[in-house]
Amino acid sequence: MTNDVVIQTVDLKKNFGTLEVLKGISLTITKQEVVCIIGPSGSGKSTFLRCLNLLEKPTSGSVIIEGTDITSKHCDIDLVRTNMGMVFQNFNLFPHMSVLDNITLAPIKVKGVTKTEAEDIAINLLGKVGLKEKAKSYPGELSGGQKQRVAIARALAMQPKLMLFDEPTSALDPEMIGEVLDVMKSLAYEGMTMIVVSHEMGFAKEVSDRVLFMDEGLVLEDDTPNNVFNNPQNPRTKSFLSKVL
């Protein structure tokens, strides 16, 4: 299975000034894996995710995608990013563009796809996330759950090999969480490789192949959801789970 590695980090470290946020994270994620990252606030989950597509520049260590170290100076990071979709807690839709334009912009400008082709892809994806009728709407006219589904469609339009989710449901009203998780579930069942930072333990249990528990910049637990939730090895995992479950 070694040639099915999608992304690998080696002793990844990140400091903000004197604050050590990531203290050396090494892990390998293979094709079609769904990995959930849980952990207390401030443990470095977002920072880790953002280091994977270089929204944050790692202080040391490397991120290897298909044999290429993307932290090396010679790497074209814009090209690498086209292979990784990212979904943010605050959606970050482009408010001055229609839903359709939000989704087609990057395929057209970055990949050079024709407008008609990009729109076909977009309509198709909107159908998948259940928002076909919203193509002409503007982000300001959508609910939180709808915005996040558009954001997922926008990321998918680049046909990424890997999707990164940073607390995709944390900014949503409770009644809208389900619709976003459903989209993510179907994505997982279609075989998308996903790394999901989430406080949705139900989702982690049901959908993920692996659960990582992070605390103070380290991965303290890396196992199947069953093992992590029912038989955690680290005392800090136990105390965290007792608080959130």
Place this chain on the structure above:
Amino acid sequence: MGIYNWLVYVWGKMPILLEGALLTVQLTAIAVGFGFIIGIFAGMGRISKNRLIKSISVIYIDFIRGTPLLVQILIVYMGLPQIIGRPIPAMVAAIVSLSINSGAYVAEIVRSGIQSIDKGQTEAARSLGMTHSQTMIHIILPQAVRRIIPPLGNEFIAMLKDSSLVSVIALEELMRKAQLIYTRDYRPFDILIAASIIYLIMTLSISKLVRFSERRLRTSDK
């Protein structure tokens, strides 16, 4: 009697004053137009990661905003000819100095407009593989421009008033026209009040326009 007398006098001078006012508006529009182009680059340069570009922008902005416009006008009109060895027409000197001046103020408007856009917008665009300039062109600037329009209107008003300073290089805009009239007629109070009223009408109309566009933009943002 006084008012009637004033009205009759000013009415007679109105064609000359309005001719000057037209030039004032033209100068202002050209200066703010060029200033906008200069300001976009200088404003982006001001927050550039490139040290050289940033330093040049900072020096330009600080120098212009930290020195009197009158001095700048005279540097271009009187100073530059000494260096290049030939005179510069007053019109060219006026447009150049006002544009450069406006550019520095617009730069600060552009900078704060760009910085007011949420960082998440840049992150979303970059995470889709867009380059820095694609992100600027398609995501940041279109949103920043909406926020820039009201302060840009204020800059237009400020420039309209400040353009009266080019009267010192004998360019016959509204202020200079007024001076020419009162040095001949010895009725400076009458003519300066008339000129003030024309300035006031121009600035009030522009601020009305700005407020109107502000309201339009606010509703279209929803």
